[in-house]
Amino acid sequence: MAGNTFGEAFRITTFGESHGTAIGVIIDGCPAGLILDLDFVQAELDRRKPGQSKITTQRKESDTAQILSGIFEGKSTGTPISFLIPNEDQRSKDYDHNVGPFRPSHADYTYQAKYGIRDHRGGGRSSARETAARVAAGAVAKLFLKQVAGITINAYVSAVGKMKVEKPYTELDLSSAENNILRCADPEKAEEMIAYIDGVRKAGDTVGGILTCVAQKVPVGLGEPVFDKLHADLGKAMLSINAVHGFEYGSGFEGATLLGSEHNDLFETDFSTRTNNSGGIQGGISNGEDIYFKVAFKPVATIMKGQDTVDKDGNKVELHGKGRHDPCVVPRAVPIVEAMAALVLADHYLRNKNAKI
């Protein structure tokens, strides 16, 4: 009801605020017998953590996950797996100037109105810090998908501002995304985009971008046909990530411009399809082709430029960003998008076991 839980069969619940003691997550429903590679979990967190490069926030947090339960002799036991990530370097004073003003396009006003009380030290629960808990849980989901079915999930930056990777994912080496600080799978574009973001940062501004995500070796049959279509759950997962304003899969918005005779994916005799406008999902159910989708992120709301705003009594005030924020959220969003995709796929993998007798 209060919305801090995601998934049904492979289910996570997260807790914690940006400036409290710790954040964390409980994974309920991970089957017993999974080899829990905790180094991998930490490596995933490291991909998300702040302070990685000049185009991410300079805030330093080690984001070290402690496992508290659900493991015995290196394997999952079928009981809840929980991770705790202590908060460090909170520098609440960076946020003291925020006690009064409602920051534009942040959640300050809506939280205050909804709850009548607000932890004004940073974003509290609305901070993207909460996504570290998702990444830890998503790492376990990735391990699960890999161990039971060889499924892989790779996201990369495909647009920053008005700059786009023109090639489709099929013409890119997805693994190359980790070779640059932007996590863009097109090395040449990456350089241009990084330079652009650096300029935006120096101007005290921020910019939006787009991620593309691809899941491969997904078996046929994942997804429930009516409300819990596989792409509907992927869409919700992505839209639940801070700053996301759009989601499309397969042919996406472009597909709306096509004719049926152009769009239909014809079957081969092995039930693969010649084209993949369906994005690997037909009728809400995976069909064995690659699943791919795009996620649009708005520009980060905290900018270093002065902005007019109001305080909680409606008085006009001018706001000057301080703190240490990301000029562009997309490089750090890559592991988050992958994590949420992994959680959706793990959930539907388990749910699909009951499709037939």
Added chain:
Amino acid sequence: MAGNTFGEAFRITTFGESHGTAIGVIIDGCPAGLILDLDFVQAELDRRKPGQSKITTQRKESDTAQILSGIFEGKSTGTPISFLIPNEDQRSKDYDHNVGPFRPSHADYTYQAKYGIRDHRGGGRSSARETAARVAAGAVAKLFLKQVAGITINAYVSAVGKMKVEKPYTELDLSSAENNILRCADPEKAEEMIAYIDGVRKAGDTVGGILTCVAQKVPVGLGEPVFDKLHADLGKAMLSINAVHGFEYGSGFEGATLLGSEHNDLFETDFSTRTNNSGGIQGGISNGEDIYFKVAFKPVATIMKGQDTVDKDGNKVELHGKGRHDPCVVPRAVPIVEAMAALVLADHYLRNKNAKI
């Protein structure tokens, strides 16, 4: 788990196949005391029913909803409200040619693979006929939102193929959409689009399109901040509709191209915002501005042109569409999109009652 239920506090469960006895819906969680205007429910179903115009399927079904429970002396009683919509005019023989072939970009193959059994008379459960049940339930949600808070929801066709309504919704008379068979709120564009669809239909083809939906007078505070953000639930709702390939709200994909200084919505002293790139939602919670979003529909998969495909044993066969299908799904999708939006808002309206003591 099997995904035929949507919502938490205002919750619906649908049942029924296109060629079975009936379809229907149970609404659980509608508060007692709502005036249940059954004529309005039927009027909403009439907006979705087939056979309305030359640009929709010529199949004729009256789609008459019978209320079975949850009403006493014209009001809701707090018990489950259920509607039954008998199937008529099923013409199973129109579909006999489908016993063998898997129709391209339909759910035939994935259902067969997932369940090992398939009702091959039309789409079965994957048929868009299921959405009639959603429209009936959505009509009750609309009545609820109107009676408790004056909330209104209006969708209209904003693109067909490559043709687009260029004006933003704020410059259109939304109520005018019902004046043309396309349900486009731009009368001039409507005529062009209708002519285009008619040509596509005559060519035996189909085409995609986009809907824009606007919810007004939504109070501040709806939406839960982490996984069940208001726009995440709207996104899932829309993506669960047949043929939807994309969802964006507020600035959407375009927002990803902007700078923070361009995108941020500055507050006025009454907490309204000068711009509304946030689409009426900040941090997942409604902020009192208009909520607006777009939904992309792929072209209908059933075309009257011959297509290569395979049967369930992988043998090549040629498929020739017969039946009576829509050349473009968007006009009939308008009440469906509104219904799903109403269900999400009703659900979050109830959930928000527990935000504070």
Added chain:
Amino acid sequence: MAGNTFGEAFRITTFGESHGTAIGVIIDGCPAGLILDLDFVQAELDRRKPGQSKITTQRKESDTAQILSGIFEGKSTGTPISFLIPNEDQRSKDYDHNVGPFRPSHADYTYQAKYGIRDHRGGGRSSARETAARVAAGAVAKLFLKQVAGITINAYVSAVGKMKVEKPYTELDLSSAENNILRCADPEKAEEMIAYIDGVRKAGDTVGGILTCVAQKVPVGLGEPVFDKLHADLGKAMLSINAVHGFEYGSGFEGATLLGSEHNDLFETDFSTRTNNSGGIQGGISNGEDIYFKVAFKPVATIMKGQDTVDKDGNKVELHGKGRHDPCVVPRAVPIVEAMAALVLADHYLRNKNAKI
């Protein structure tokens, strides 16, 4: 939230009031491929229907279930299975005397207070008529359990008023319960009890009783270890049946009087246990032994004797029962208890598939 749904993986939602058009149920999550023996479903409903004998209500309803969806060529398809049971012979006038008075120990007052509106024609949603929908769904769960694992479930009357079957279930022929109108597995006791109930009926009174239920051939591993212990879900299922005031399993309340050395069930080398005080469940998980439990039903609240009560304005009135009610609910409760047990076991059977990789 509004509580008309039961189960997670094998999930039912019921609807309908005693004096509305129909009642019914949707089963969501029944795997595809189950042979749906509709004659069996009807036979189960016939065991519950009114008018079976002199010791049940004389109201006559055929309780004919129509299947509306989820079946194709005799098998389940994986989509929602729904049953509709039209109401007949409602004789609303039998209840006209109830418009004003709150019937003692009925739900009239609490419904009025909770919802502010009440369908005063009989019990509305609180009527035991709702359990017919459970029996139809439970029959499908029984078919499922039988077809996948050979599981059988048998309940019988083990006490009426102060009269008890002294023998444990292990010394009775459970199938013999269907040979008498009381559904008591002890033929001699049955005759005495029937005579007693008949006397109670003639005196215009009612009496309570106890059912014992036994599930056999349940595989090891069903039940989730913390909140959703198998016996906790069985307990909730039973306590959700009208008029139930108590539940115990295995050694039950008597077990609380024993020493650990008396109560512990020692293992044999095949992991069976010498005794079964655990009632087939250890740590909330089935252990392969028989599962058995008892369910206590209070006397039916509607009596033919005059009773003092008040109307909705708090004025004193005298109430004289008319209508046609059961002198003792237990014979008709047998199929209801079995149905709810089957629903719990089917749910946990499916959930257990994800215990380990």
Added chain:
Amino acid sequence: MAGNTFGEAFRITTFGESHGTAIGVIIDGCPAGLILDLDFVQAELDRRKPGQSKITTQRKESDTAQILSGIFEGKSTGTPISFLIPNEDQRSKDYDHNVGPFRPSHADYTYQAKYGIRDHRGGGRSSARETAARVAAGAVAKLFLKQVAGITINAYVSAVGKMKVEKPYTELDLSSAENNILRCADPEKAEEMIAYIDGVRKAGDTVGGILTCVAQKVPVGLGEPVFDKLHADLGKAMLSINAVHGFEYGSGFEGATLLGSEHNDLFETDFSTRTNNSGGIQGGISNGEDIYFKVAFKPVATIMKGQDTVDKDGNKVELHGKGRHDPCVVPRAVPIVEAMAALVLADHYLRNKNAKI
């Protein structure tokens, strides 16, 4: 699905094993604005902790709860409230003798069979240690119920072995239960029972017992009428506590022996009832009278006497209990029963807000 979550609107998820790093709980859905008295939370944990007296286990754990999130300036913020309780004094070697043998009437065998892996250091997740997390969450629920409605919940020991408190709760001073180490509200009986338990302990044995619990000042209207009846959820809550074998409310099993004319609770003109066989609940909904129920606990399975058992390969072995276990679970169960009752009532208090417009 995996059953580590309880409640819908006021929802808890627990994690942790007896011999892992820590146990804990997340509370999701507690409204903002609650004054979080952390001393009270700790005091409740102290009532449950081991080592309190000669009739409880001599194991010493401080059971100190750390709050990690959901609090700001002493009040709840509407975000998840989480507590961490580190494990101390685990003495795994006390349990080393358990690596092989399946302890009779414990969950060793069923866990091994269900999960294929087992944390054999004590009970792991099946240990009653998990209930500390419930007590912490229940303390918050108690604060909530007190602050919003003045509701109080008191449990006490009403039977140990064959010894019973004969007086009904209405003739006892419930607050006196805290005056003796047994938590029995009848001081004279308490002494006898304590002496008896001490004898059982010295004999290396254990004994069962019964708790009575009373909730007062519960407003009319809590509980959902069909599956989520208030007493059904209370029953499930109690049956989910380790070692519970039975639950009854109001007249309970005794009620099954009565006539309707004896059992019915007649209304007064203020809608109170002359008697309270209904236990404060009619049709699953609270009616404003006291809610009372009983919970039966079997004897603790770990005894100090030798027992025959088998190891995981089915070989016969003799087991000699060591460790430090409770001779009778009931005194420490008092705060657990109260906590679970509080969680159910808080959940239904929130859910009831949506009963009518």
